[in-house]
Amino acid sequence: MPVLVMKFGGTSVATLDRIRRAAKRVGVEVSKGYDVIVIVSAMSGKTNELVGWVNETSPLYDAREYDAVVSSGENVTAGLMALTLQEMDIPARSWQGWQVPVKTTSAHSSARIEEIPSANITAKFAEGMKVAVVAGFQGVSPEGRITTLGRGGSDTTAVAFAAAFEAVRCDIYTDVDGVYTTDPRVSAKARKLDKIAFEEMLELASLGAKVLQTRSVELAMRYKVKLRVLSSFEEQSDEAGTLVCAEEEIMESNVVSGVAFSRDEAKMTLVSVADRPGIAAAIFTALSEGGVNVDMIVQNISEEGRTDMTWSCPVDQIKRAEKAMDDAKTAGTINFNEVIADMDVAKVSVVGIGMRSHTGVAAKMFQVLSNEGINIKVITTSEIKISVLIDRKYMELAVQALHDAFELDKVA
Ligand code: ADP
Numbered sequence: 001m002p003v004l005v006m007k008f009g010g011t012s013v014a015t016l017d018r019i020r021r022a023a024k025r026v027g028v029e030v031s032k033g034y035d036v037i038v039i040v041s042a043m044s045g046k047t048n049e050l051v052g053w054v055n056e057t058s059p060l061y062d063a064r065e066y067d068a069v070v071s072s073g074e075n076v077t078a079g080l081m082a083l084t085l086q087e088m089d090i091p092a093r094s095w096q097g098w099q100v101p102v103k104t105t106s107a108h109s110s111a112r113i114e115e116i117p118s119a120n121i122t123a124k125f126a127e128g129m130k131v132a133v134v135a136g137f138q139g140v141s142p143e144g145r146i147t148t149l150g151r152g153g154s155d156t157t158a159v160a161f162a163a164a165f166e167a168v169r170c171d172i173y174t175d176v177d178g179v180y181t182t183d184p185r186v187s188a189k190a191r192k193l194d195k196i197a198f199e200e201m202l203e204l205a206s207l208g209a210k211v212l213q214t215r216s217v218e219l220a221m222r223y224k225v226k227l228r229v230l231s232s233f234e235e236q237s238d239e240a241g242t243l244v245c246a247e248e249e250i251m252e253s254n255v256v257s258g259v260a261f262s263r264d265e266a267k268m269t270l271v272s273v274a275d276r277p278g279i280a281a282a283i284f285t286a287l288s289e290g291g292v293n294v295d296m297i298v299q300n301i302s303e304e305g306r307t308d309m310t311w312s313c314p315v316d317q318i319k320r321a322e323k324a325m326d327d328a329k330t331a332g333t334i335n336f337n338e339v340i341a342d343m344d345v346a347k348v349s350v351v352g353i354g355m356r357s358h359t360g361v362a363a364k365m366f367q368v369l370s371n372e373g374i375n376i377k378v379i380t381t382s383e384i385k386i387s388v389l390i391d392r393k394y395m396e397l398a399v400q401a402l403h404d405a406f407e408l409d410k411v412a
Pocket residue numbers: 008009010011012041152173174175176178179180181182183184185204208209210211212258
């Protein structure tokens with residue numbers, strides 16, 4: 001039988017009623033003759049609550065125990081979905097990550113999937129089971145401990161299953177009806193895209209568009225998974241939603257195809273660091289070993305042998321970063337005057353493969369922000385994106401102004 005993967009996000013399984021509604025949709029696909037693998041998230045809000053409990057108990061927590069706690073939300077929805085399907089006379093069984101097993105690295109709280117042996121689930125399909133309900137977001141490390149794949153990780157579970165089982169398609173059911181030119185909750189003018197290129201989706205996701213986890217897009221691109229994002233709240237046809245696909249399959253293309261933002265950023269500056277060969281290596285090794293994910297980096301020009309080093313990182317990693325720097329100072333590996341943390345920043349980015357062949361996008365972006373009186377704190381660019389760090393209070397304004405200026409509400 002052909003295999004179809006269907007993933008339901010937190011809002012799509014938020015109540016028993018919604019689980020029933022999702023199960024009905026699964027039933028429709030079963031009746032078309034598919035063996036279905038359903039990936040479920042925790043009920044919406046559940047993972048945040050669990051993360052909150054961990055932080056309250058232990059601010060610099062042991063990531064193995066964080067995973068033990070935050071993975072639990074998906075166990076509940078997987079069991080409930082299997083029961084709901086059984087009530088509909090559809091043979092279904094639930095699987096936690098370790099039971100499949102979803103084998104991952106031991107990088108707790110941000111583990112990567114290494115292998116999903118298909119034998120166990122395939123054997124059940126052969127016995128007549130029609131639906132395997134798998135708890136998303138979780139796996140098992142080589143040491144035999146539960147791991148999680150990073151926030152939003154159920155998307156990655158879904159794509160990895162689609163690749164491992166050579167599924168005909170991976171459908172991501174969520175609370176919006178596709179991928180938009182920007183978050184429809186921030187700009188009313190956001191336009192739904194029928195198709196988006198893997199490269200663009202990859203950038204948008206990594207720059208904060210949480211509709212798909214970045215790693216899920218990477219996997220879909222590598223394994224050529226047919227990936228679709230669609231709403232679990234509307235009636236669906238086979239063409240519904242947004243198809244994430246290869247660039248060649250897209251006819252229309254604006255120079256800029258989307259605006260992404262990330263609210264939870266922080267900027268840190270190490271003031272007056274002794275400027276010598278190896279200093280950047282010393283700083284960023286210490287941060288990396290301290291579990292800090294550094295994003296943007298700027299080094300100022302040096303005066304009298306001393307310089308300032310600025311970087312951005314997720315705001316919830318500030319404590320870890322400060323500790324890493326203090327420890328390095330105590331150990332004598334880095335010498336600096338002070339660390340300044342700015343917790344009120346956000347990152348706004350414009351993305352588009354058209355930038356490869358068009359100039360002037362950066363100039364236009366900076367002009368738009370200047371017209372709105374928004375100061376830029378840090379800039380980074382790549383071939384198909386430009387990102388700026390700005391005061392968080394201007395984030396929505398910046399997104400809307402850029403969306404207007406690049407006319408993203410209109411088809412090219
Ligand atoms: P789920 O719980 O189903 O995984 P998420 O909350 O993780 O859902 O992702 C869906 C949300 O992503 C939407 O509600 C929307 O606010 C947000 N989002 C951000 N950027 C975009 C975008 N460009 N297109 C669509 N949705 C986006």
